[in-house]
Amino acid sequence: MLAVAQRSIALLRQAPPQLLLLALVTFAISGCAFVYLFLLIVAPIPRAPRRSEKTYVTILPDGSRSSPKELSCWIDKFAAQKELARRNGKAKAPEIEAAELFMSVVVPAYNEEERLGGMLEEAVAYLQEEYGSNGRDGGKLVWEILIVSDGSTDGTIDKALDFARSHQLSLHPIPEKGPWKQQKEGRHIPHGSIRVIVLEENRGKGGAVTHGMRHARGQYVVFADADGASLFSDLGKLVEGCKAVEDAEGRGVAIGSRAHLVGSEAVVKRSKLRNFLMHSFHLLLRLMTPPATARIGDTQCGFKLFSRPALPYIIPYMHSEGWIFDVEMLMLAESAEIPMVEVAIGWKEVLGSKLNVVWDSLGMAWGLGVLRGAWGVGVYRRT
Ligand SMILES: Nc1nc2c(ncn2[C@@H]2O[C@H](COP(=O)(O)OP(=O)(O)OP(=O)(O)O)[C@@H](O)[C@H]2O)c(=O)[nH]1
Numbered sequence: 411m412l413a414v415a416q417r418s419i420a421l422l423r424q425a426p427p428q429l430l431l432l433a434l435v436t437f438a439i440s441g442c443a444f445v446y447l448f449l450l451i452v453a454p455i456p457r458a459p460r461r462s463e464k465t466y467v468t469i470l471p472d473g474s475r476s477s478p479k480e481l482s483c484w485i486d487k488f489a490a491q492k493e494l495a496r497r498n499g500k501a502k503a504p505e506i507e508a509a510e511l512f513m514s515v516v517v518p519a520y521n522e523e524e525r526l527g528g529m530l531e532e533a534v535a536y537l538q539e540e541y542g543s544n545g546r547d548g549g550k551l552v553w554e555i556l557i558v559s560d561g562s563t564d565g566t567i568d569k570a571l572d573f574a575r576s577h578q579l580s581l582h583p584i585p586e587k588g589p590w591k592q593q594k595e596g597r598h599i600p601h602g603s604i605r606v607i608v609l610e611e612n613r614g615k616g617g618a619v620t621h622g623m624r625h626a627r628g629q630y631v632v633f634a635d636a637d638g639a640s641l642f643s644d645l646g647k648l649v650e651g652c653k654a655v656e657d658a659e660g661r662g663v664a665i666g667s668r669a670h671l672v673g674s675e676a677v678v679k680r681s682k683l684r685n686f687l688m689h690s691f692h693l694l695l696r697l698m699t700p701p702a703t704a705r706i707g708d709t710q711c712g713f714k715l716f717s718r719p720a721l722p723y724i725i726p727y728m729h730s731e732g733w734i735f736d737v738e739m740l741m742l743a744e745s746a747e748i749p750m751v752e753v754a755i756g757w758k759e760v761l762g763s764k765l766n767v768v769w770d771s772l773g774m775a776w777g778l779g780v781l782r783g784a785w786g787v788g789v790y791r792r793t
Pocket residue numbers: 517518519520521522560612613614615616618634635636637639712760762763764765
């Protein structure tokens with residue numbers, strides 16, 4: 411082995427410099443081509459939404475379940491306008507269609523029949539109190555909740571619709587148990603506030619969130635986990651934070667953050683392995699992401715708010731279907747120079763997490779590597 415190496419080095423020494431240079435360039439080009447091809451094969455490309463996934467069901471005023479209705483989809487209209495502008499040689503990108511209501515809440519839900527009720531109870535309590543007149547006196551809706559069932563095989567869909575029915579029909583709905591505070595009675599909500607979208611097959615949290623955000627009608631769009639771990643009433647802080655940093659086009663992102671809780675009881679109580687993996691992931695993030703994303707203390711919190719004008723710069727270019735999607739969203743926002751702000755929120759450990767600490771951490775590290783590589787070599791495009 412040593413002899414072979416020595417012979418090769420001797421041969422290289424004898425070779426003319428032009429030949430050496432050629433060998434080096436060929437080696438570099440084939441290396442780049444290999445990396446590009448590899449990333450082309452492994453980088454996830456989301457599947458197109460199926461016909462049924464572009465519909466929703468809700469509860470009608472008489473309490474019955476609606477037949478599937480067409481979802482309004484800003485992204486389809488936006489893409490069509492963009493294509494038209496391109497054909498007409500216009501350089502300026504079109505604007506996203508106007509909001510129909512103030513707040514859209516997207517809830518990704520994978521087998522969440524146990525946890526969804528408590529989260530919804532808190533969400534509607536806050537939304538109805540804060541943006542009160544939702545649909546009152548036949549008026550327009552002010553908020554909506556889009557529950558995206560991510561190929562759930564349990565009773566998630568029925569749970570969501572039962573919640574909508576009981577809260578819209580009864581004057582005194584029986585409150586669901588929530589992780590934060592118990593109310594004496596549930597909140598009465600107008601019909602149509604809750605829409606259920608069903609993905610035929612499981613895509614992962616990133617796929618479910620992105621799908622919901624393609625169909626949001628709000629001026630602000632927040633996604634929130636179905637487990638109710640984030641203190642929902644901190645939504646107001648996110649809105650304030652976002653408004654404070656929005657640019658001239660109204661673009662802004664507010665990132666719910668648990669970074670201030672590191673060292674607190676809730677985090678310390680987590681297993682040593684989980685905390686170790688969390689810190690390793692943060693280190694990896696800091697090394698591999700561009701500066702504004704790298705500065706964010708908590709990229710993974712399931713409570714992030716986007717102003718509507720920011721959406722066309724992020725949602726059409728999303729690829730990640732799994733847990734790493736938050737990082738992709740933030741990197742896209744950063745590359746479009748959208749102002750971002752991290753906002754400390756209340757948070758609570760909720761039983762029933764489906765996260766597999768070891769496998770999902772490995773998956774996240776792999777996902778981050780592929781994402782960064784695909785960005786670097788141009789497999790993922792951002793315009
Ligand atoms: N595990 C999992 N969750 C999904 C999936 N698709 C959507 N989700 C939703 O993603 C959200 C986060 O799931 P959790 O199990 O609470 O995971 P987490 O919040 O990242 O982790 P914890 O901090 O342990 O709670 C929930 O609303 C899930 O229902 C999926 O394919 N798998």
